Amino acid sequence: MAEIRIENVSxxxxxxxxxxxxxxxxxxxxxxxxLGPSGCGKTTLLRGIAGxxxxxxxxxxxxxxxxxxxxxxxxxxxxxxxxxxxxxHLTVFENIAFGLRMQRVAEEEIKKRVHAAAELLQITNxxxxxxxxxxxxxxxRVAVAxxxxxxxxxxxxxxxxxxxxxxxxxxxxxxxxxxxxxxxTTVVYVTHDQVEALSLGDRIxxxxxxxxxxxxxxxxxYNDPATVFIGGFIGNPPVNFLSGKVIKDGSRRLIDxxxxxxxxxxxxxxxxxxxxxxxxKMGIRAENIQVSEQAIDHHLNGDVLxxxxxxxxxxxxxxxxxxxxxxxVHADIDINPGQRVWLSIPAEKIRWYEARSGELLPxxx
Amino acid sequence: xxxxxxxxxxxxRFLTYIAAILxxxxxxxxxxxxxxxxxxxxxxxxxxxxxxVPVNFxxxxxxxxxxxxxxxKSVQSSVVVALLTLLFSTLIGAPAGYAIARFVFRGRxxxxxxxxxxxxxxxxxxxxxxxxxFIRWGMYDSIYSLALMHTALALPFTILITSSVxxxxxxxxxxxxxxxxxxxLEAFIRISLPLALPGLAAATLFTFVLSWNEVFAAVILTxxxxxxxxxxxxxxxxxxLPYRFAGGFFMMVPSLIFMLFIRRYLFNLWGRVxx
Numbered sequence: 189m190a191e192i193r194i195e196n197v198s199x200x201x202x203x204x205x206x207x208x209x210x211x212x213x214x215x216x217x218x219x220x221x222x223l224g225p226s227g228c229g230k231t232t233l234l235r236g237i238a239g240x241x242x243x244x245x246x247x248x249x250x251x252x253x254x255x256x257x258x259x260x261x262x263x264x265x266x267x268x269x270x271x272x273x274x275x276x277h278l279t280v281f282e283n284i285a286f287g288l289r290m291q292r293v294a295e296e297e298i299k300k301r302v303h304a305a306a307e308l309l310q311i312t313n314x315x316x317x318x319x320x321x322x323x324x325x326x327x328x329r330v331a332v333a334x335x336x337x338x339x340x341x342x343x344x345x346x347x348x349x350x351x352x353x354x355x356x357x358x359x360x361x362x363x364x365x366x367x368x369x370x371x372x373t374t375v376v377y378v379t380h381d382q383v384e385a386l387s388l389g390d391r392i393x394x395x396x397x398x399x400x401x402x403x404x405x406x407x408x409x410y411n412d413p414a415t416v417f418i419g420g421f422i423g424n425p426p427v428n429f430l431s432g433k434v435i436k437d438g439s440r441r442l443i444d445x446x447x448x449x450x451x452x453x454x455x456x457x458x459x460x461x462x463x464x465x466x467x468x469k470m471g472i473r474a475e476n477i478q479v480s481e482q483a484i485d486h487h488l489n490g491d492v493l494x495x496x497x498x499x500x501x502x503x504x505x506x507x508x509x510x511x512x513x514x515x516x517v518h519a520d521i522d523i524n525p526g527q528r529v530w531l532s533i534p535a536e537k538i539r540w541y542e543a544r545s546g547e548l549l550p551x552x553x
Numbered sequence: 554x555x556x557x558x559x560x561x562x563x564x565x566r567f568l569t570y571i572a573a574i575l576x577x578x579x580x581x582x583x584x585x586x587x588x589x590x591x592x593x594x595x596x597x598x599x600x601x602x603x604x605x606v607p608v609n610f611x612x613x614x615x616x617x618x619x620x621x622x623x624x625x626k627s628v629q630s631s632v633v634v635a636l637l638t639l640l641f642s643t644l645i646g647a648p649a650g651y652a653i654a655r656f657v658f659r660g661r662x663x664x665x666x667x668x669x670x671x672x673x674x675x676x677x678x679x680x681x682x683x684x685x686x687f688i689r690w691g692m693y694d695s696i697y698s699l700a701l702m703h704t705a706l707a708l709p710f711t712i713l714i715t716s717s718v719x720x721x722x723x724x725x726x727x728x729x730x731x732x733x734x735x736x737x738l739e740a741f742i743r744i745s746l747p748l749a750l751p752g753l754a755a756a757t758l759f760t761f762v763l764s765w766n767e768v769f770a771a772v773i774l775t776x777x778x779x780x781x782x783x784x785x786x787x788x789x790x791x792x793x794l795p796y797r798f799a800g801g802f803f804m805m806v807p808s809l810i811f812m813l814f815i816r817r818y819l820f821n822l823w824g825r826v827x828x
């Protein structure tokens with residue numbers, strides 16, 4: 189149970205910069221997800237916290253101890269590896285007991301804690317088996333049990349679900365969430381799967397090119413992505429982005445998107461005025477767009493290219509000008525490819541981004 | 554003529570098998586004949602055509618060989634040299650193999666190449682200067698010096714085999730052990746070493762066989778303390794046929810048995826993983 193503070197941490201491998209001046213504070217008992225595409229530095233940061241790849245500069249604090257120069261064994265962490273890293277020559281029992289034996293815990297206590305951890309992960313019946321004799325999903329449970337048994341201050345998880353098949357992953361995700369709430373430990377969880385990040389994290393740190401772009405609650409990251417990249421990475425389908433030209437109208441700024449004029453909310457007007465950007469992007473989520481088959485004046489319209497029935501809803505691909513949008517509609521609405529549709533976009537759901545940097549225009553007055 | 558691709562395929566496979574069997578026979582026939590002669594009564598080796606099963610199965614021929622002058626002593630020397638070679642080359646080679654397998658360091662590939670290239674100099678060329686050097690240093694005609702020589706010959710193989718063995722132990726396992734309270738050394742002893750043990754055993758067996766069979770350096774570097782191959786080679790031309798067959802068989806058996814055990818690891822060495 190401890191807070192983790194990462195201060196100005198940088199790390200490079202040869203010429204590749206894996207982490208660039210990262211600052212992040214993870215609260216005690218918080219579930220922090222590091223999310224990003226492969227090569228963004230999320231695993232490097234996790235291994236930096238673990239002490240497996242010492243950082244080049246900056247410092248890492250766990251609780252109130254500076255662990256920057258401590259080896260992994262002195263950091264009071266536990267880690268679950270993507271490959272599970274279960275020891276093949278030891279039984280499941282001995283695997284779970286491994287960390288406790290290293291701490292020279294008394295035999296009685298070891299038995300008690302191994303059984304408690306095994307029970308938590310429902311693998312009590314496998315304790316006498318060898319890893320080769322259990323399934324991949326069970327091996328994963330062994331790895332988690334082994335990490336929990338040592339009751340570390342911090343639990344680090346490196347894509348623990350990515351080697352499971354889809355169904356098992358879904359099941360294990362929910363179970364992990366229950367489990368980790370129960371043990372009340374600080375968790376740092378690395379994944380490239382945005383659904384996993386949204387469903388598990390108390391907060392999500394979205395990373396790219398060795399930097400943290402945004403660190404917020406899942407809802408905030410989903411609704412207010414800080415950059416075009418994040419909007420395009422999180423959510424399925426990702427945020428739609430439409431290019432618009434800024435039109436000056438006195439002190440007011442209007443946006444022209446494919447001939448349709450939008451007036452940004454007063455909260456954004458200030459940044460538009462100050463920034464003096466020639467072009468912006470409108471971000472809007474697929475589920476926030478209403479589709480009409482009747483023509484509506486001064487509304488974006490486009491031709492439906494594809495209709496994908498997804499059960500509860502249909503996913504439309506709509507060609508608007510030279511851009512393509514993804515729109516979710518209710519499954520009952522009967523729309524066919526080739527049809528022209530008009531789009532109502534509620535002003536409060538729109539997020540405006542600067543076109544060149546891709547950054548969200550701040551909403552203040 | 555109808556061109557049946559299936560037929561052609563079968564024919565090709567048939568021919569491949571024929572070729573494989575011929576090659577195998579070419580290697581195995583002499584070995585088999587030696588074994589037959591070694592277990593036949595002594596006069597049977599002069600028979601022609603060669604008998605294909607032992608004539609009056611007996612151990613007399615082998616015993617005759619073992620009791621001949623100097624044989625037991627040279628067997629003893631051979632075993633001592635082979636064991637010392639095994640010990641030295643493992644102590645030196647295994648850590649080097651581990652380093653190549655685990656660490657990415659500047660010049661790693663060059664190092665691998667240098668290790669292999671030491672075998673590019675034939676022992677024939679090296680042996681005279683070595684003999685001179687050993688004489689100068691007062692190390693000549695000693696089985697310990699010979700063990701050093703064999704260690705030098707075996708090291709490249711030991712290093713390469715052990716590096717492939719250690720590379721097959723996932724690095725994750727050591728790292729997991731470290732997060733669970735092990736120092737790097739403890740992680741190695743508790744995790745990597747037990748997992749690598751079968752492969753390491755194979756590497757050491759290989760070294761043993763290499764030393765057991767090595768004849769050239771043994772002949773050059775020793776006079777009175779001959780190892781078995783050196784002894785057999787020097788007295789071969791003056792000895793009787795039964796002696797030669799028994800000697801051949803006696804020297805062959807350990808190699809055959811060991812090769813059977815370590816075949817898998819030799820394949821691994823060349824990048825082919827067999828289960």
